[in-house]
Amino acid sequence: MMKYRTEHTNTVSAEYGKEQGNPFLEALPELLGKAEFVERMKSEIHFPYDLPERSPQERRNYLTELTTWFQPMDYMYNLYDMLYRAMSATYQTKTVVESVRQLNEIYMDFRTGRERTLNYSTQAYSGAVLGVPGIGKTSTIQRCLSTMPQVIIHTKYQDKQFYTKQINYLVVECPSDCSVKTLAFNILSAIDRAIGSEYFTQAGSLKSISSSALTTRLKIICMNHHIGLIVIDEIQNAIQTAARNKQTRPLIKFLVELTNETSTGICFCGTLEAEELFMKQEHLKRRTRGLRLLPMKFDMTYRKFISSLWEYQATLQKAELTEKLMKQIYDLSAGIPAYIVKIVQEAQAQAILSGREKITYESIKQAVSYLGIEVPKVYSRGGTSISDFTVQEIEFETIGVDDMDGSEIEIECSVVEESKVITLPVVLEAKQTEETVIQPQEESETLTESTTEPVKRFYASKRGRKHRERxxxxxxxxxxxxxxxxxxxxxxxxxxxxxxxxx
Structure with missing residues (x-):
């Protein structure tokens, strides 16, 4: 049974599995499988059954619910797995003794100014998730993190009093004029929202506080609450402001020190504009490796997405999703999920307003014109399309096959999700007579069918010469x-x- 199943708040009481000396790691929730992850992530909407009988105003109002519709994709599970492992890596070596020793080192440096000897922990996770605007980076990260509690309260561990608040993750957004001080204040504000503290007010009351003193205060607070991961969203804002004000070096130093000296994981999220600065600095380059997301391709992933969205029509006449219409919507949206939802939503609104009450190519073009959507035909090649991620959960089971002499042969079979058939070689060890493998007739037929079935290719390009009459x-x-x-x-x-x- 999984931990924290009955909780509906971001704050929970700690539950441990085996108490082996690391309460922070043991209190983390389990990593979800793909099936349960999809169930928690998806967000469906339900139009009323008598929607055709409603007035045009009511039907247009129901279209606003399309913005809450969310369909999980395979790349989202990859992102969830990366975020979970980042938190787990933070707590992997952070025992209670290590945390106190690490905190004392920073405190002594703050008070005396002496040089520190860093002899604790390993380097925390540091990476980046960059992608095209509208691809769903922020919403996906927020939904992934919402599957686990944000704050875990510890009260007792190994029959001893142990009171502390563990913050698993924080999501901080950079303002357009972001500086080192502003970013530090935003992190303090996020901590206050998570646990109800007043760190932001206390730091803000010190009008003459320097950036270095504020940074040191932030490091101590991060270790006091054992923060596992900080997601810094819209990182391109901080980078552009730092470059404009020629403060790139202090910003980089602040981010690197925050990661190294607190052992807190950092995940940068933003557009591909941030890649330019990341690639210029070698020590920042290796700390910002991660996903580079590009729009969907015109493949099975796009077809599933648009087909699921197409079911939510508020017009009186239901339009058929033809192959031509799918291609037209793809060309106008470039495969960006946010644009696709906006186009379908506005096209229905225009169809209702005009009285045609049906989605047509003309209403779609009109919606694109009203929304001012202009997408480039080619994006950067230094990334991966969200259609190229594939997650398959394979479960192995052992089946016994009786041989002719009564011995048992073990065969490993696999069950693959989403009806994707993968043919695995089956090796039989049996006695051979006159160079012939003896098998029961029924088992032999079953194995022949399973091993000769072709592999289904949903999104791969078909190779080879075109078929022609011979x-x-x-x-x-x-x-x-x-x-x-x-x-x-x-x-x-x-x-x-x-x-x-x-x-």
Whole structure:
């Protein structure tokens, strides 16, 4: 049974599995499987059954619910797995003793100014998730993190009093004029919202506080509450402001020190504009590796997305989603999910307003014009399309097959999600008589069917030459008519395609 199943708030009481000396790591919730992750992430909307009988004003109002519709994709589970492992890596070596020792080192440096000797913990996780605007980075990260509690309250561990508040994650957004001080204040504000403290008010009352003193105060607070991961959203704002004010070096130093000296994981989130600065600095380059997300391709992922969205029509006449219409919407949106939802929503509103009461290509073009959507035809190639992520959960089970002599042969079979068939080689160890493997007839037929079934390719490009009609004298056509050597030789002789030699 999974922990924290019955909780509906962001703050929970700690539950431990085996108490092995690391309460922060042991209190983390379990990593979800793909099926349960999809169930928690998806957000469906329900139009009323009598929607056609409602007035045009009411039906247009129901269209606003499309903004709350959310469909999980495979890349989202990859992102969830990355965020969970980032938190887990923070607590991997952070025992109570290590935390106190690390806190004392920073406190002594703050009070005396002496040089620190960093002899604790390993380096925390540091990475970045960059992508095209509208692809769903922020909403996906927020939904991924919402599947686990934000704050865990510890009161007792190993029969001893142990009171502390563990903050698993924080999400901080950079304002347009972000500086080192502003970013530090935003992190303090996020901590206050999570646990109800007043760190922001206390720091703000010190009008003459320097950036270095504020940074040190923030490091101590991060370690006091054992923050596992800080997600810094819209990081391109901080980078652009720092470059404009020629403060790039202090910003980079602040981010690097926050990661190294607190062992708190950092995940940067933003557009691909931030990649330029990340690539210029070598020590920042290795700390910002991660996902680079590009729009959907015109493949099965896009078809599933648009088909699911197409079911929510508030017009009186239901339009059919044809292949041509799918291609037109893709060309106008470039495969960006946010644009696709906006286009379908506004196209229905325009159809209702005009009285046509049906989605057409004209209403879609009009919606794109009103929304001012202009997308480039080609995006940066230094990334991965969200269509290229594939997550498959494979469960292995052992099946016993009785041999003729009564011995049992073990065969490993796999069950794959989403009806994606993967053919695995089956190896049978049995006694051979006259170079023939003896098998029961029913089992042999079953194994033959499972191993000869072709692999389904949903989104891969079909390779090879195009199929064409073959001539009746073609060797492949002759062989397919009757797969026997005698018939092949006889037919080749009929067409005078065989040469006989006498020796």
């Amino acid at each position: 001539d009746k004298a073609d060797l492949v056509s002759i062989w397919k008519q009757n797969e026997s050597a005698e018939y092949l030789i006889q037919t080749l002789g009929t067409y005078q395609m065989i040469e006989r030699r006498c020796y």
